[in-house]
Amino acid sequence: MDGLRKTMSKVTAIVAVIAALLGLVVGKFLWGASNPATPTAAQPTTLSSTDAVAPGQLDSYYAFLSGGQSGDVYVYGVPSMRLIKTIPVFTPDPRSGYGFTPDTKAMLGGYTWGDDHHPVMSQTNGTYDGRWLFVNDKANNRVGEVDLKTFETKQILNLPNEIGTHSLTITPDSKYLFTASEYSAPLNNGPAQGNYAPLNAYSEKYFGILSSIGLGSDGKMNLNWEMLTAPYDYDLAAAGKAVSDGWVFVSSYNSEEATTDTEVNSTKNSRDYVLVVNYVEAQKLVDAGQYDFVNNGVKMIDPRKHPGLAYLIPCGKNPHGVDVSPNGQWVVASGKLDPIVTVYDFNKIKAAIEKKDFQGTGWGNLPVLNYNDVMTAEIQVGLGPLHTQFDDKGYAYTSLFVESAVTKWQLGTWKVVEKIPVNYNVGHIAVAGGDSEHPYGQFLIALDKMSQNRFLPVGPGYPVNEQLIDISGSSMKLLREAPANREPHYAVIVPANVIKAENVYPVGKSGNPNAITAENQAKVVRNGNQVTVYMAAIRSHFTPDQLTVKQGDKVTIYLTNLEQQPNITHGFAVSDYNINVAVDPGQTKVVQFTADKPGVFPFYCTDFCSALHEEMMGYLTVQP
Amino acid sequence: MQGRWSVRSLALLATICYLGAAFTKLWGMVLTSTFYYQGLHLNVFANEVTGDLHELNILNHYIGMLTIGDNMPEFHYIRWVLILLALTSIAVALWPRRRVAGLLTGLEAAVLVLLGADFYWRLYEYGHVFDLSAPMKVQPFTPQIWGNYQLANFHVVTAPGLGSFLLVMAFFLMLLVLVSLPKES
Incomplete structure (x- = not known):
């Protein structure tokens, strides 16, 4: 009997262990099953193809478009081109109360609109990092910052002295932003006179301004210093990257210093200039306390007193864009009134500066580099070249305003490979990551100024047209288009997974002493x-x-x-x-x-x- | 007498199961709708209830349900009750006598039945005790302990959690212990 019992208890032990294991498996299964009940529909997925995005599916890229005279930033999904959100930056928004609540009202400083032009994305090691978006206000000379966790405006920085803040660029390490004045103005003459000086004293008393904004690791902007520049009209700016890191390039027109009938008088010279500034040296001067004076509370640098800070490079007549290739070697500028883009080699620029190979001096005896010695290629791209972007495969794309087209050309061979018509009169173009060291390519948006017959008529006031072009294949393909309120000037396109948006503000985590938690x-x-x-x-x-x-x-x-x-x-x-x-x-x-x-x-x-x-x-x- | 070692290990296994139940989910509920596509979760543990309680309570207030939270007295002692069950199983492992096992397994059965009844009562209470001033009046209901059904706009899935299976297993093991022990004369 004892033997039987022994066998029995062995058997029961084995059975029990098997039952226990089985129970664990079943329990785990049910425990798991009772967790997320898998919904049969509406589980969003992310598309990465260029195909149409079906209802319920998410786009694979975000596009942040400056809202131009709306003062907003528009957020589109790419490739669907659905408008997802409008972020008020410089303009009060009665829908959300932005600009009406005491804190946001103070941030807007009494202004009721802005003219935002060139959004830029924060970067880490030359790659978009999805933390913050910056955009400039040409009208009231400010830079706004959007927090991309909440998609709300976080800070607005005023730029004293700078008038017509038209450009904005960020360094690959997100330590600095640069912006320059499209319009020149006199310095401050004290509280009674403001910055008044008669226009006939333009050449002596008026200055352009290049502003350097420092960016803290928390994203807080501070105005580091401003540099006096020739009284030209500064259009766009591009920070150097990789080999050209530490320099900033700014295109300018009106080297004629015209103050009336600018249309005629600023187009007399056959050449204008790209301003080249060594910002690392400029920052060192300021850090050493060797800035020249303070104007409206800003540390000012006069480059005429510090050789080695600033140079001028001749470029095509009345340029708009100046853009730096992903590897930092090629600086591309195009005169709006020349059918070519000029490609400068930064290595040649550096060598010319070292050898003091100058063709002469310009404003304030700043050295003017010899065009032929620093230029690598002149590419016949077409009529009205405005702005250039780069993809991940060694191609560049230039918008042709007059011709209503986007032209694709190859870096290195300097050959135009393709051209695609757009509708109509494209200003800027944006390639995903196209202003960074690591472009994503795949998509290009042509920000067309005119839309004529592309949408249902809505009276004499027309929207602009944002046209999405697939650039992933060997030939460009127009995928779709979307209207926008006037008028985006430039866009930042970024893969959706780079943006880490929050979906609620956690209660009790705001740190706001006036918040309640229950x-x-x-x-x-x-x-x-x-x-x-x-x-x-x-x-x-x-x-x-x-x-x-x-x-x-x-x-x-x-x-x-x-x-x-x-x-x-x-x-x-x-x-x-x-x-x-x-x-x-x-x-x-x-x-x-x-x-x-x-x-x-x-x-x-x-x-x-x-x-x-x-x-x-x-x-x-x-x-x- | 060597046979008692396998009996002891069964009782020890039951101990582990009771302890496991004290620290794992006992019961869960997921409500899914078109809007709540990720589901609203409710997880009952021995000492707390977790999940999307904030949202569930907001929704429940429309029909005047009691606030779900850890304010129920049960959450203060159920973990200790389960630990006590674990201790009774340890006692059997230390003293594997049929009489001891009979007594303690009986005690465990009684406690488990009481826990189950209490849980059912709480479910009943949540579905039957309403604030009459709530905006919506609903027919009283008792959520199913193990179910898969439609409730207004919600698809409801309820199931015992791992902890409950551990409890059942523990008790099953204790029954095996009981029948494996020799009758004492």
């Missing part, structure tokens, strides 16, 4: 005629939802959206008080107003949030 913290604090409200918004109600104040009270509402579900934004509008803000999940926004009108003013949620969205309301009663 509904029961909502309260009203009165201090004389100052009424401070800590308000919660959560489906589908505001807490508190009855605010009673006295006429003349100064009301500050810190409104926190306590949602943590992506997509559940709440709006807050006060009837007849001209107030509206949109508050994203986890975000806190400030609404400030003086209750100067007596009466009853319903407030309500403006961002559709739930079936009971319209019931999400309350009353502001203002006692006379």
